[in-house]
Amino acid sequence: MQIIERLISELEKLPGIGRKSAVRLAFYLLSAPKDYIEDLSDVIRQVPNNIKECPVCHNFTDIASEVCDICKNKNRNREKIVVVAAVQDLMAIEEAGYYNGLYHVLHGLIAPLKGIGIEDIRIDSLLKRVKENSEVKEIILALTPNMDGETTSVYLKDILKEADENIKITQIAKGIPVGSEIEYVDKMTLIKAMENRN
Secondary structure, three states, X not given: OHHHHHHHHHHHOOOOOOHHHHHHHHHHHHHOOHHXXXXXXXXXXXXXXXXXXXXXXXXXXXXXXXXXXXXXXXXXXXXXEEEEOOHHHHHHHHHHOOOOEEEEEOOOOOEHHHOEOHHHOOHHHHHHHHHHOOOOOEEEEOOOOOHHXXXXXXXXXXHHXXXXXXXXXXXXXXXXXXXXXXXXXXXXXXXXXXXXXX
């Protein structure tokens, strides 16, 4: 039973998984077909060596790709960049099917109480993109409307205006409830929030 306890312990480390959920998942895996378990463990094993951050937008991409599929897609609107906190937020916006521009993933939000500062998230590379790319006309801040998201938005508005005073900086509309996570918002609410950005 030591291996089962270790499995439960490892599953518990996943975000949003408490002891009860970890036990339920562990026993599901114990009764799952062997092929499924082998496929799952194989893909988990491959993640660290086959996935990297896109050097342009910080989305995840295959190690063999120079940049991610979105950055290399010539049909994307290169005048707009949506700034998100996490890749899950990017995926949620993509699934809504409304937006066709580029992205920039911060991989976090400024959160002084959690010890996360400006240097801990991908702000420098965003500034570099704005300064070096004259195509960019609008930056859309699509950050979760909580304290950390608002702090990050205020900071970004200030430094982006300093970097290029002609750039338009908008924020998604407040149709997304305060305290909710973008990745869990339904498509219609997300589309309306994007349409009614200010």
